[in-house]
Amino acid sequence: MSRGRGARGGGRGGVTKSFNREQLNALGVGGNDMLPGLVTQPPPLFPLLDKRPVPIHISLELDYLLILKQDFIDHMQLSGSYLKLPETKSNESEIVPQVPKEKYDWSLFPSELRPKMMARRAKKVVVKDVDVNNRLKLLETLEEKQSADTTIKQEKESEDVDETEIVEEDQDEEMDDGTDYANNYFDNGEDYEEEDDNLDDGPIY
Amino acid sequence: MSTVFGKVVKLILLERFGPVVEQVGSYLFQYGTNPLLYIMKYTELPLSKIKESLCILIKYNLVTFVTNKNENLANYTLKPDRILLMLRYPKYNNLIKKKFGDESEMIIEEVLQRGYWTASELILKVIERLKKNEQATSVSLVKDKFKSLVVAKYLVRMPYPKDDKPVPDLQIQDNELYIFPDIDNKILAQINAGAESMDKIPDKGIYWTINFDRFHQDMRDKIIVTAFTKKIDDNAGKFVELLLRQMYIRTMPWADSSNPVPILEIKDIIRKQETHKQLLAFFDQYVNVIEQDNSNLIRKAGEASGGSFQIFMKEAFIQFAWETIEQIVLEKYDSKAARIFRLVKSKKHIEPDQIQKLAMIPAKEAKRLSYLLLEENFLQIQELKKSNTNNGPNKTFTLFHINLEQVVRMTLEHCYKTLFNIMTRKNHEKEINKRIIVKKQRVDTIAMDMREKGAEEGQISDIEEMITPPEREILERIDITLKKLNTVELEVDETIFLLQIYLMYQ
Numbered sequence: 001m002s003r004g005r006g007a008r009g010g011g012r013g014g015v016t017k018s019f020n021r022e023q024l025n026a027l028g029v030g031g032n033d034m035l036p037g038l039v040t041q042p043p044p045l046f047p048l049l050d051k052r053p054v055p056i057h058i059s060l061e062l063d064y065l066l067i068l069k070q071d072f073i074d075h076m077q078l079s080g081s082y083l084k085l086p087e088t089k090s091n092e093s094e095i096v097p098q099v100p101k102e103k104y105d106w107s108l109f110p111s112e113l114r115p116k117m118m119a120r121r122a123k124k125v126v127v128k129d130v131d132v133n134n135r136l137k138l139l140e141t142l143e144e145k146q147s148a149d150t151t152i153k154q155e156k157e158s159e160d161v162d163e164t165e166i167v168e169e170d171q172d173e174e175m176d177d178g179t180d181y182a183n184n185y186f187d188n189g190e191d192y193e194e195e196d197d198n199l200d201d202g203p204i205y
Numbered sequence: 206m207s208t209v210f211g212k213v214v215k216l217i218l219l220e221r222f223g224p225v226v227e228q229v230g231s232y233l234f235q236y237g238t239n240p241l242l243y244i245m246k247y248t249e250l251p252l253s254k255i256k257e258s259l260c261i262l263i264k265y266n267l268v269t270f271v272t273n274k275n276e277n278l279a280n281y282t283l284k285p286d287r288i289l290l291m292l293r294y295p296k297y298n299n300l301i302k303k304k305f306g307d308e309s310e311m312i313i314e315e316v317l318q319r320g321y322w323t324a325s326e327l328i329l330k331v332i333e334r335l336k337k338n339e340q341a342t343s344v345s346l347v348k349d350k351f352k353s354l355v356v357a358k359y360l361v362r363m364p365y366p367k368d369d370k371p372v373p374d375l376q377i378q379d380n381e382l383y384i385f386p387d388i389d390n391k392i393l394a395q396i397n398a399g400a401e402s403m404d405k406i407p408d409k410g411i412y413w414t415i416n417f418d419r420f421h422q423d424m425r426d427k428i429i430v431t432a433f434t435k436k437i438d439d440n441a442g443k444f445v446e447l448l449l450r451q452m453y454i455r456t457m458p459w460a461d462s463s464n465p466v467p468i469l470e471i472k473d474i475i476r477k478q479e480t481h482k483q484l485l486a487f488f489d490q491y492v493n494v495i496e497q498d499n500s501n502l503i504r505k506a507g508e509a510s511g512g513s514f515q516i517f518m519k520e521a522f523i524q525f526a527w528e529t530i531e532q533i534v535l536e537k538y539d540s541k542a543a544r545i546f547r548l549v550k551s552k553k554h555i556e557p558d559q560i561q562k563l564a565m566i567p568a569k570e571a572k573r574l575s576y577l578l579l580e581e582n583f584l585q586i587q588e589l590k591k592s593n594t595n596n597g598p599n600k601t602f603t604l605f606h607i608n609l610e611q612v613v614r615m616t617l618e619h620c621y622k623t624l625f626n627i628m629t630r631k632n633h634e635k636e637i638n639k640r641i642i643v644k645k646q647r648v649d650t651i652a653m654d655m656r657e658k659g660a661e662e663g664q665i666s667d668i669e670e671m672i673t674p675p676e677r678e679i680l681e682r683i684d685i686t687l688k689k690l691n692t693v694e695l696e697v698d699e700t701i702f703l704l705q706i707y708l709m710y711q
Binding site for chain 2: 026050051053054056058061062064065066068069070072073075076077079081082083084085104105107108109110111112113114115
């Protein structure tokens with residue numbers, strides 16, 4: 001037992017005998033090769049270039065392309081599409097004249113992107129048209145039913161009342177619709193977010 | 206979609222749309238498709254600004270949207286590849302200028318600057334610009350130019366909403382894409398003269414935008430033609446050009462390989478054109494030389510009617526990609542490394558020992574260079590183990606090979622990195638000299654104002670002298686540096702284009 005251990009120990013201890021030259025070569029350790037020295041410094045921030053890049057041949061066409069490129073960038077920076085951060089706006093507005101905001105064809109964009117004023121106005125008009133007609137018809141039919149029982153005088157009075165009612169109701173409707181729209185708009189967004197959150201949380205529990 | 210690519214996209218947006226749009230854009234790049242409120246939550250910008258920037262991004266077709274589960278909301282997705290194309294805009298302009306002339310170039314320029322526009326407004330705008338340059342125009346002339354751009358498919362109709370939904374579902378039928386609407390010249394002339402208001406335009410809601418694919422097709426063809434012109438001569442270039450033109454009659458433009466093109470057809474065209482006498486005289490020789498070229502662009506498909514040839518776009522671009530990469534290796538690690546690279550390419554799989562022998566480079570250097578190329582990922586290794594020997598070390602074979610697609614993707618990343626470095630450098634250069642640049646701009650505006658008001662030369666030169674000679678020197682230096690950087694930007698884009706086309710064909 002002790003012999004066996006000794007033999008094994010000897011094998012391990014003999015550093016030079018662990019691998020023969022052929023094996024070392026296979027591992028890529030050559031006997032005569034110098035190992036690279038220790039690196040104690042970080043590499044330079046801007047190492048020297050190994051090869052110098054070939055200069056680019058400047059042609060007339062390239063010059064023209066450069067002009068086009070600069071023109072495009074200048075145009076973009078002066079157009080309404082160049083948005084600045086709100087804080088810096090006040091400082092720079094002295095130099096750069098205020099650019100008119102872009103006009104969009106809103107039918108091509110999601111309605112949630114419309115500025116609020118635009119959205120409300122667009123919606124209101126539609127609602128108004130439909131509602132007034134419907135309401136008038138409804139009231140007219142009601143009126144006819146009522147007028148069958150009452151006298152002409154009473155009818156006149158009730159008509160007046162109805163008319164005022166119509167106006168009031170209309171106004172109410174409008175206001176409601178306006179605010180409703182705005183509420184809907186934001187609530188939906190939050191709902192969505194919460195829903196998503198719940199979905200995310202789901203698997204954890 | 207790497208980080209570097211994201212950074213490049215960010216800088217492109219910053220340069221053209223300012224910091225707000227850039228923030229929204231990079232958020233969308235990083236987190237993918239997202240609804241409005243998420244963007245607001247994470248970018249911490251005011252809602253109105255985010256809405257505005259989304260509008261701008263959608264307008265330039267840099268962001269698309271789809272309906273959310275809640276039909277009133279939309280999910281927004283950035284198109285980073287489309288943003289990268291903004292670097293190529295000058296090339297699109299130039300291409301049209303060469304092919305169709307100044308008016309058409311203006312049309313393209315206006316569309317690029319706006320994202321999309323109606324035909325009438327575009328025509329009016331171009332007329333206005335031409336008048337400013339004091340060039341003679343008419344409505345019908347510009348309209349015809351516009352029409353030819355549509356017929357040639359450089360302009361394409363925008364998808365439009367079918368029904369009125371909170372989030373519009375933009376669609377378009379294939380047959381509507383290139384149909385020019387009826388526009389009455391009279392109405393345009395009246396609007397132009399100021400007799401009618403802009404609201405009267407007949408093609409309201411029909412928007413036109415750039416068809417980038419068509420441009421890329423032209424640019425692809427140009428690469429092939431220049432390759433042959435450079436390699437063989439002008440006549441060969443002309444032959445390839447005609448060949449490609451005849452190809453389009455029979456084949457879809459982006460097919461990997463074309464249907465056979467009869468060679469007599471091309472001969473006839475050359476005979477009619479009479480510009481390339483030599484090509485006609487040595488026609489068969491030219492066809493032979495091009496057929497035997499290692500780009501494998503054309504191959505004989507049949508003998509009938511004097512022979513017909515198939516065009517192999519895909520193979521040509523594989524060859525172009527190889528040559529580009531070889532050139533890069535050559536410029537980066539010098540000719541010996543390039544020789545090793547080409548050797549590995551030609552042998553497909555090769556052992557290190559063989560490299561040393563076949564490349565005829567001293568063993569040690571060959572080893573160093575091949576390991577260098579391996580380290581830089583231009584070469585890959587494959588290990589084969591032979592396990593049937595029980596005693597002694599297992600014999601393993603190490604084989605070098607090249608995975609072209611991987612190398613191309615890596616090179617593309619390098620290109621993005623280069624772009625990022627150049628743009629950062631450009632911004633840095635502008636930032637440290639901001640004071641002088643702003644001063645120069647101010648002086649320029651004042652001088653221009655005075656000139657318009659008819660001030661004397663002396664006064665103007667007084668103003669212009671406010672920039673001192675040393676400042677002038679600095680300005681000149683900045684100009685040269687920026688010009689250099691901008692040039693590189695354009696040139697790197699050429700390489701990106703070639704490599705992208707290669708990847709597209711894969």
